[in-house]
Amino acid sequence: EPEVTQTPSHQVTQMGQEVILRCVPISNHLYFYWYRQILGQKVEFLVSFYNNEISEKSEIFDDQFSVERPDGSNFTLKIRSTKLEDSAMYFCASSDWGRVADEFFGPGTRLTVL
Amino acid sequence: DQQVKQNSPSLSVQEGRISILNCDYTNSMFDYFLWYKKYPAEGPTFLISISSIKDKNEDGRFTVFLNKSAKHLSLHIVPSQPGDSAVYFCAASGGGSNYKLTFGKGTLLTVNP
Numbered sequence: 001e002p003e004v005t006q007t008p009s010h011q012v013t014q015m016g017q018e019v020i021l022r023c024v025p026i027s028n029h030l031y032f033y034w035y036r037q038i039l040g041q042k043v044e045f046l047v048s049f050y051n052n053e054i055s056e057k058s059e060i061f062d063d064q065f066s067v068e069r070p071d072g073s074n075f076t077l078k079i080r081s082t083k084l085e086d087s088a089m090y091f092c093a094s095s096d097w098g099r100v101a102d103e104f105f106g107p108g109t110r111l112t113v114l
Numbered sequence: 115d116q117q118v119k120q121n122s123p124s125l126s127v128q129e130g131r132i133s134i135l136n137c138d139y140t141n142s143m144f145d146y147f148l149w150y151k152k153y154p155a156e157g158p159t160f161l162i163s164i165s166s167i168k169d170k171n172e173d174g175r176f177t178v179f180l181n182k183s184a185k186h187l188s189l190h191i192v193p194s195q196p197g198d199s200a201v202y203f204c205a206a207s208g209g210g211s212n213y214k215l216t217f218g219k220g221t222l223l224t225v226n227p
Contacts, residue, residue: 004157031213041219042118043158043203048213056213091157103215105150105157 002026004106006092012112013082021077021109023092032075033093033103034067036060043091049075082113117141118206120218127225133191135221137204140185145208148215149178149189152201162189166208194225 005024013019025032034046047057049067066078075094079086090109095102119138127133135149145166150158164171164178164187171178177190191198204218 033213035215035217042116043205043215043217043220045214045216050213058214093157103160105159107155107157 002104004092004094004104006090006106006109008109009107010110010112012114015084015113016081019079019082019111021079021090021092021111023075023077023094023106024073025075025092025094026096026104027073029094029096029104031055031095031097031103032067032069033095034077035091035093035105036088037091037108038085038088046077046090079111082111084113087111087113116218117144118204118216118218120202120204120221122221123219124222124224127194127223129196129225129227130193133189133194133198133223133225135189135191135202135204135223137187137189137218138185139187139204139206141206141216142185143208144206144216146206147178147180147187148205148207149176150203150205150217151198152203152220158203161202191223194223196225196227199223199225 007022032049037043045058047061048055064080068076092106093103148163149161151161152158162173162176162178164180180187201220203220205215
């Protein structure tokens with residue numbers, strides 16, 4: 001069964017450093033998403049991406065965040081200068097027709113900012 | 115700003131009995147509701163959904179009920195099995211956004227053998 005994959009599974013970084021979280025969506029999917037879950041809190045929407053541009057973003061997704069689809073398979077989330085409060089699980093998701101029920105989630109990357 | 119609320123952080127049920135997970139929402143523009151299941155070290159997986167034009171949707175052991183006037187939905191699992199033990203997230207979409215899911219905090223369901 002096709003699945004969304006994410007690397008690394010755990011990333012530890014120093015405050016102020018840049019991190020890039022990587023995702024490989026399901027191959028025929030066209031819509032891509034990032035969500036995050038701070039420990040003990042709800043899963044929060046960050047951004048959606050379609051046709052090589054951001055289609056929607058939340059207030060969390062400020063100038064420190066960027067997304068990119070550098071090639072035909074990867075979808076990345078970059079945090080330019082990490083803060084302690086960026087520590088969270090980051091989930092990538094993808095869907096084919098943009099219907100929310102069709103969003104397939106990856107296993108997540110745990111980001112720890114020290 | 116908790117637009118989707120799951121007020122029970124945990125629920126423990128005996129195998130074979132019914133599990134009822136509850137969810138409330140505040141945004142009346144939500145028109146599509148979903149339940150996700152999450153095991154440790156995995157991402158959320160879609161379980162069942164319901165459109166706001168319906169009040170019930172059933173899929174095998176899983177049934178979702180929607181009470182729009184009360185802005186309340188519930189997930190029933192009958193009979194519960196130990197493999198159902200996981201965190202269950204309620205999520206909603208709509209209100210002008212086709213892509214964004216708004217999640218609740220989740221309920222940890224433990225089904226005891």
